[in-house]
Amino acid sequence: MIKRELYLSRIRPFIGNELIKILTGIRRSGKSVMLELIKEELMERGVSKSQFISINFEQMKNAPLRTASALHEDVLKRIQKIDGKPYLFFDEIQEVDAWERCINSLRVDCDCDIYVTGSNAKMLSGEFATYLAGRYVEFIIYPFSFAEFLEMVRRRNPQIDNSTAFRDFLSLGGMPFLTNLVENHEAATQYLRDVYNSVVLKDIVKQQDP
Secondary structure, three states: OOOOHHHHHHHHHHOOOOOEEEEEOOOOOOHHHHHHHHHHHHHHOOOOHHHEEEEEOOOHHHHHHOEHHHHHHHHHHHHHOOOOOOEEEEEOHHHOEOHHHHHHHHHHHOOOEEEEEEOOHHHHHOOOHHHHOOOEEEEEOOOOOHHHHHHHHHHHOOOOOHHHHHHHHHHHOOOHHHHHOOOOHHHHHHHHHHHHHHHHHHHHHHHHOO
């Protein structure tokens, strides 16, 4: 995991305040990793892990929390057990029905710091803006730049030269997981095809359904 300083530098001024931090971007661009980097930043500032509440809505164990009321009730119970300021991390929040109402209520009711990620077309279109107007800041997370791609690839292959790495980057792009497949272009192409199909089916076609 590399520190994506470009994004951290933009997020830092908002750490600890009441604005909801919303991280959006294409699937597999590294939004979940950004949440982990933010947690690291907080721990470096002296915040205890016991103050974190983290929920990933892609996990089946969290399926019962995919309504605003259920999530709100569950989080309030957890907050009561925390000594100090709570820090809330919600990954793939778009899976929760009426999530905007829940998140805004937590912002109002609790002295907490809230971070959420979302990747589908609804999140990317900014449809949440009406309900949360003036109460959030949005950060769009993109795949790796070449500098980030090079840093990650060199952890696996310190001997790779810039020109070879750049050709790989031009051919494969900057999806973070691809750095694990850079030496196997067939596997990398399959991975990219699957990501593409997922974006088309889940974030485009699905949003056209009545």
